[in-house]
Amino acid sequence: MIPPEFDYAAPESLEQAIATLSDGGEDAKLLAGGHSLLPLMKLRLAAPSLLVDLRRVPGLHGIERDNGSWRIGALTRHAELEDTPELGLASVVAATIADRQVRNCGTIGGSLAHGDPASDLPGMVLACEGSVTVQGPGGQRTIAAGDLFSDYLETTIAADEVLTEVHLPAMDGYGFAYHKFNRRREDWAMVAVSALVRRDGDGCADVRVALTNMSSVPVRAAAVEQGLLGQSLTAESIRAAAERADEGTDPPADLNASADYKRHLARVLTARALMEAAGLA
Ligand SMILES: Cc1cc2nc3c(=O)[nH]c(=O)nc-3n(C[C@H](O)[C@H](O)[C@H](O)COP(=O)(O)OP(=O)(O)OC[C@H]3O[C@@H](n4cnc5c(N)ncnc54)[C@H](O)[C@@H]3O)c2cc1C
Known part of the structure; x- marks a missing residue:
């Protein structure tokens, strides 16, 4: 599909970019890699009147x-x-x-x-x-x-x-893992789990679990973190804590998965990600 017409600017400084964006009003949009915005425009789900391309702005790389x-x-x-x-x-x-x-x-x-x-x-x-x-x-x-x-x-x-x-x-001293479930390697996540674990001997000195696609925003699995913090890190303690991964979430059903299936995925993937992050996989 062809996007609706729009004006285009490629400012050469951050100040210029902010001014151009501001002057463009509510219908002006920044353009970075274009790999989310341009597909939306081609589907006519977004119709900005002005695109402010950031590619020439120095200092935004690295x-x-x-x-x-x-x-x-x-x-x-x-x-x-x-x-x-x-x-x-x-x-x-x-x-x-x-x-x-x-x-x-x-x-x-x-x-x-x-x-x-x-x-x-x-x-x-x-x-x-x-x-x-x-x-x-x-x-x-x-x-x-x-x-x-x-x-x-x-x-x-x-x-x-x-x-x-x-x-x-930098998260030095943390084990980490990312478990993403999708049909094909290049697809978006049906559900995904980021896990970080810092050990103190056999104990859990710190743990972070974040869930992808389990709500309208990415969320922390607070019940899992509370259940594991200060506990011994074993396969049993991780499985027990991961059973609470979907608490407080509101997963959107879509063509790939029902809400219940996403809840199931969150529990399974959280256990797997934590096992790997804790060095027990
Ligand atoms: C076929 C395909 C498959 C994909 N699969 C995945 C996937 O599996 N996982 C995944 O995470 N993503 C996926 N993406 C999305 C991809 O990662 C996008 O590139 C990314 O989400 C948006 O980055 P962008 O630089 O392309 O942003 P753009 O499309 O340029 O912009 C996206 C939005 O952010 C705003 N914006 C951009 N930069 C800034 C800034 N610096 N400050 C303020 N606002 C800004 C824009 O105005 C726009 O509203 C996929 C995209 C495609 C086309």
Whole structure:
């Protein structure tokens, strides 16, 4: 399908991009990798009057480690995350997104700003308790991952703000795993689970579990985390805790899976991801 007509701008600075976006009003949209927005436009589910392309804006690329945290530029491609294994969970998660062609175009900033609960990176950022920096006409602010996703395809980033950076704690000393269930390797997740575990001997010193596609936003499996924290890490304790993975979720039924089946998947995948993250797989 051919998208509706739109104006196009490719500013050469962040300030220019923010001003152009702001002047364009509510119907102006940022363009990053275009791999979520352009399909929506071609299906005529989105019809922005102006696209503000970020590709010429300097300073939005790159992955850098500064002491205990990673700074990832918003325009960093999924393939670059995949090719940086030092990132741990982020790299493993990025490698599961679609195929290499999509991963060469899609950006972490676009994925987080799009706010699709079936996307892979939002759950990872939530599990790591990361944050994003956004900049708008009023200046810069930081949004914690837990406050970023507000509803299906909605975030707390204002229409005239640009997501510039993603910050992830390095999670040194944590085991990690990502278990994604889909029909074909390149499909979106029916359900996926990000897990991080820090051991203290046989005990669980810290645990993070985030669920993909189990609600209108990515969610933490709080009951699982509470059930495992401070406990011995055994196959039995993990299975028992994982039985509560779907508590407090509201999975949307779709063509691939009923809500009940997604609940079942969440329990099974959480157990598998935790076993791997705890080194028991
Ligand atoms: C065939 C196919 C399969 C896919 N499979 C998967 C999959 O399995 N898992 C998965 O997670 N994703 C998948 N995707 C989506 C892909 O990862 C997208 O690239 C990603 O979700 C959006 O990133 P983008 O850079 O392409 O954003 P764009 O499409 O350019 O933008 C998406 C939205 O975010 C806004 N935006 C973009 N950048 C910024 C910014 N810096 N600040 C503020 N707002 C911004 C745009 O205005 C737009 O509303 C798939 C896409 C395709 C086409």
